[in-house]
Amino acid sequence: MAIHLGLRGKSVATLLLACLLALIPALLIGWVAVDEVRRHFATAYAEQYTLLQMHRISAPVARELALSRRLANSVVTREWLRQPDDPERQARFFAEAEGFRQQFGSNAYFLIDHATGDYYFADRHDAEPSPDYRLSPDGARNAWYFDAMASTSTYAIAIRADPVLERSMLWVQVKVRDEGALLGLAGGALDLDEFLRHFLRARAPGVTPMIVDPRGMIRVHPDRSNVRSGTDVTPFDTDSDQHILSLFDDAEQRDDFRRAMQQAARRPGSIRTLHAEIDGEARLLSVGYIPELQWLLVTSLDMLTAPIVQGRWFWPLVGALILILATLVAAFGYASNRLVLKPLQRLTQSARAIADGDYASRLPNERRDEIGTLSRAFSHMAQQVEDHTRNLETQVRERTHELETAHAAMAAAHKQLGDSIQYASIIQRAILPDEQLNEGLAPCHAVLWKPRDTVGGDFYLFRATPEGYLIGIVDCAGHGVPGALMTMLSRAIIDNAINHHGAADPAALLNEIDRQSRELLPEAQLPSSIATNMDIGLAWVDPAGRRLTYAGAKLDLYGSDGRQLERLKGGKRALGHRRPLQYSNHHVPLRPGWRYYLCSDGFLDQAGGEHGFGFGNSRFEELVRSQATAPLDAQIVAFERALNDYRGYRPQRDDITLLIFSSALDASEHVHLHQPGPGREST
Known part of the structure; x- marks a missing residue:
């Protein structure tokens, strides 16, 4: 259902558009600005988050490292x-080490005698241990x-699963040296599980x-499957699932991240950020170096999930925009109605x-704007229309009489032309x-003759x-009246050729007809557009x-x-x-x-089918083979039906002639001269 808008609706719609x-463009610019702000805040958020986590990690580890250094550097140790083997020195060590044990985060310490390989471990359950193993x-x-x-290195920090304690621990290992x-x-x-809970809890x-x-x-x-445990220092493999570079699919991003790690390690306390794709998703990565651990803290930020920019302001802004737009549309509608639409309504009335014949109606023209100019022009037009209407009525009567006279003459000429064409037919x-x-071939022939006109x-x-x-x-060039005139001339030429050469030599007749037609219609004296x-x-x-003797010019005989x-x-060129x-x-x-068939190109070239191609020789030959044993009048019906079915809705494009004759009378055939349809003759 079509919706018709008036001027008011169109004006409002134009304003809205x-x-x-x-x-x-404002939204695009705003979106770009918001995206840049979002990226800026995301970078700052990632950096501050990384710094905070570095402090939270380094503080307890630094404390454990300081205590471990004091224990390792103690004179008593x-x-x-x-x-x-000195019992007195051993007692003094265990007494002092108990104070350290109570300050360690896990309430435990260890000591290894390098000379003997004895491993000592003490926790709250074993205050004075003996060597656990060697x-x-x-x-x-x-x-x-x-x-x-x-x-x-003077110390090492390692994560290792202790089979005795049956838990993973973060060990702070400080070498005990004395004069080199x-x-x-x-x-x-530190208990690693508690350490991870503390780290990941935030x-x-x-x-x-x-x-x-x-x-x-x-x-x-x-994800614990990505964690590398133990303290082995075998050369790292970047293809390992526990290597940070294995998270990157792009080689260039791997190089960028490797440079970021090196820069962060050279400048402890600084944060390096870069954009990368991890598992096919965009991430913002920040890298910081923890010198106490000699480790790096990497933070992966998903900007779509992280609460970087709050959206509480979005809906109030949309509501304000809608309110401003509604106010603007209402004000525009009121002004257009008062200044434009009401004067136009009076103009319409x-x-x-005037359309009803009342030319006395006039518009107020006191306004000094475009509406006033239009009103004055309309009043002048109404006066002109009134004058022209009176003159036009007289002219219409005169022109009507002239048209009636011309129509009668044209009808008479059309009738005369139709009668002439019918007479020509x-x-x-x-x-x-x-x-x-x-008389000569009554039972053994049938003809389909369908002129296009x-x-x-x-x-x-x-x-x-x-x-x-x-x-x-015979198929003469052209159709309609020119083609009909050519048939009359061609028939005269053919009769003359038969009279001179007889009827038993078709090739001689074609050569004679070609010679006579060239003499009667010399090519040099005819326009190139006439065939x-x-x-x-x-x-x-x-x-x-x-x-049977046959000769043809661009026509073939089928049997x-x-x-x-x-x-x-037949020959490849026409006469x-x-x-x-x-x-x-x-x-x-x-x-x-046997049955013999002659047809003009109007049958073979008739357009039809799905793609509008011609009927064609192959389709015609198949039709001949399938109908050759049928009675001749039935064949004519079958050929015409097949052509009409193939043609479909397309018009007949040329004159069509199909001539069928047989060698002897078939006792089952009973044919006679009739005209079953327009343009068809069969006997």
Whole structure:
């Protein structure tokens, strides 16, 4: 259902459209600005979050490291490790170490005598321990200790699962040295599970914190499958699932993150940020270095999930915009109604009065704006219309009389032209050899003749002699009246050629007809737009000798008994072509039971089917083979039906002629001359 808007509706709609068009770039600019602000706040948020987490991590670890250093550097510790068999020194160490134990986060400490490999561990349940076991360099279980002692670092922080304690611990390992000699390893520990709960408890929505060692191995991650445990220092593998670079799919982003790690390690306390894709999702990464742990803190921020910019302001802003737009539209509607629409309503009323013949209605023209100018122009127009109407009525009566006279003359001319064309059709039909065919070949022929117009350029011929008969069809260039005139001229030329050469040599007749047509219609004297060529197919039938002779110009003769099909091709050029051709005869035996077919190109070239292609030779040959054994009048009906079905809604494009004849009378055929439809003749 169509909706018709008045001027008020169109004005309001135009204003709304203008506002919307203005809002589109404003919204785009606003969105870009908000996105930039959002990115700025996201970067600041990630940096501050990373700094806060670094402080929360480094504070307890730094405390454990300071206590472990004090324990390792204690004079009492060094004196005992110099003489581990001295009971007095051992007692002084355990007394002092108990004070350290109570200050460690896990209420536990450990000490390893490097000379003997004895491992001491004390917690709240074992205040004065004896060696728990002795470290051996041959076992892979104790490789962490020997690797730590072989390193150049004075301390190490490792995450290791303790099989004795049955829990994962964060160990602070400080070397005990005395005058450059390694005496052992001492330190405290933090419960890793409690440490992780403390670290991960502060996770904000959209934030994934990770702790990475300098080699890039992940030490702490919300997903424990990504965590690298132990203290082994084998060369790191970036393809490992526990390596931070394995999270990146893009090689360039891996290089950027590696540079960010190096820069953060060189400048402790600074934060490096970069944008990257992790698992196919955009993330903002911030990297900070914790010197106490010699680890890096990596924060992955999902800007779509993290509460960076609050949306509480969005709906009030939308409501304010809608209110402003509604106020603007209402004010515009009121002003347009008062200043424009009401004067136009009065103008409409005056126009309707003038349309009803009341020219006395006038508009107020005191306004000095465009509406006043329009009112004055309308009043002047009304006066002019009144004057012209009076003059026009007189002119209309005069013109009506002239038109009636011209119409009567045109109708008479049209009738005369129609009568002439109908008369031409009668004359053209007079040259068709229907009577001769009935007398000479009554039971053995059938014709389909359908001019495109009332008259056409196709005709068929028949000439009987005591020795046999000549039968054929002619397709003259053009259709309608020009084609009909060509048929009259062609028939005269053909009759003259038969009189001079006889009917038994079709090729000689074609050559003679070609020569005479060139003499009567010389190409040099005719415009290039006029075509005078002819397509002809002539067959001489000798019943006594059981022989058929055929010659054609662009027309072929088809013969079939329903099983076999024979095609005698005519010359490739039409009669009257600018390049002459000598035509020759085809001689074939006249076979009993065979039917012979001649058709003009109007049948083969008729457009139809799904794509509008011509009927074509292959489709025609298949139709000949399927109908060859049927009675001749039934064949004509079948051919016409097949052509009409193929043509469909498309118009007939040319004159159509189909001539069928047989070699002998079939006792089952009972044919007679009739006209079953417009333009069709069969016998």
